[in-house]
Amino acid sequence: MGIFSSDRSPGGKLAVAILIGLLLAIPLFSVWLMVYDREQQSRTASQSIAEGWGGPQRVAGPLLVIPYRATVTETVTEGNRPVVRSRQVWQELTLSPEVSDIETRVVPERRKRSIYEVVVYEAEVAGKARFAMPADLARFGVAVSDMALDRAELRFGLSDPRGLYGQPPSVSVGGQKLRLQPGGGTLATNGAGFFAWLDAGALVEKPIAVDYAFAFRGNGWLSLAPQAGDTRWRVTSPWPHPSFQGGFLPVERGVSDKGFAATYRVGNLALGQSLVATGAPQQQERAPMVEPSGYDVAAPAGGYEARINLVQPVDLYSRVNRATKYGFLFIGFTFLAFLLFDVIGGVRVAGVEYLLVGAGLVLFFILLLAFAEVIGFAPAYLVASAAIIGLNTAYSAAVLKSWRRAAYIGALLVGLYVVLYILLSLEAFALLIGSLLLLVALAAVMYLTRNLNWRGAASEEAA
16 A cells, blocks of 8 residues: 555554655745845845944943053073063053943934835934042052153043044043044944043042043944943933843833933942053054944843843844744644544545645745735735635635535634734743643544544444
């Protein structure tokens, strides 16, 4: 007896259905790869759309850096004898502000090309910082007399300075505006940013206050690397879908359809760092443009930054990807219904008919992906599911020789697509709902096949 014979035993018919279901795993896996490929194409297109606008931005600083003379000793060998020599070198004293108060206004904009869309933004930053000479400066082995206070620098970090636009950044100390230079940012931004020369002689007698303002463009996310003794950062935006990430979350936040407002408060004790640092110069060269690296839109947030991600409300590729993973359930439940009609209802279902119905179920995910890129996920889901339900129901009427039987298949598919949409919407309860669904299905199959002889024809009478 051949494998596709209509006179197979119930067990043989089950084996054929399982075999065809396994064969359908190949196109189902291909669909999953297609979703991944389209997602990568979308990211590439998004990067192309945002090219020249500015990448994901990380802001840091300001920091006050003062050169000072230090004596270092080293041991050298002369005439096979160790000789200790001393020499003077220039090192840097880096002061973080005691207080840093920052206001940021983020204005998002949707930019679209063909079927691809990316969210970019313009940000306006205004801040105040107060620097003071540490009272315990001697603990760091630095004397005021060794400092070159007239060669101090104020450093501001911006991960992609190509995004600077509009009026040039403004930095003033005591009402005196400073001239800015490119490069010379902070370590938090890999040296990208800008700096200003400053005569910090007044710092010996009293704290100095710094006022600054600048505007820049970016896309994806905006983050702050706090570095002050007390950092206060307030961010406002009309974007209604923010995602707060990173090691520091806002102490106050409000999100509505009109936008969001968030306030951060971070102290240096939480940062685990001192306001004073000494060491060798960290940047030997000044570059007018520092190529940003490591600031991918999809890069995870660091543990010592406060990040705000301007997320899209619906990530259609992740939802289509999750839907594809439920493909085996669709194939399994539908094949099970046909199998029950075959072994209990007496309607012969050929292996090719299983294959064609399964191909229609796989086609749903391709239609879902194709339509979702054009009209959005929810409308695409409705269109794709309606098309496949109609197609398989009509075909089932011919296979099962009855529109009444086909109506059961159609109702089953409607229920499956409704449940799948619920699973995609309620991610936290997806496992619970899915396991309960499987339990009900298993109980129904056990009940319907309780008198079935899987080794031969159905029993003539109840056991």
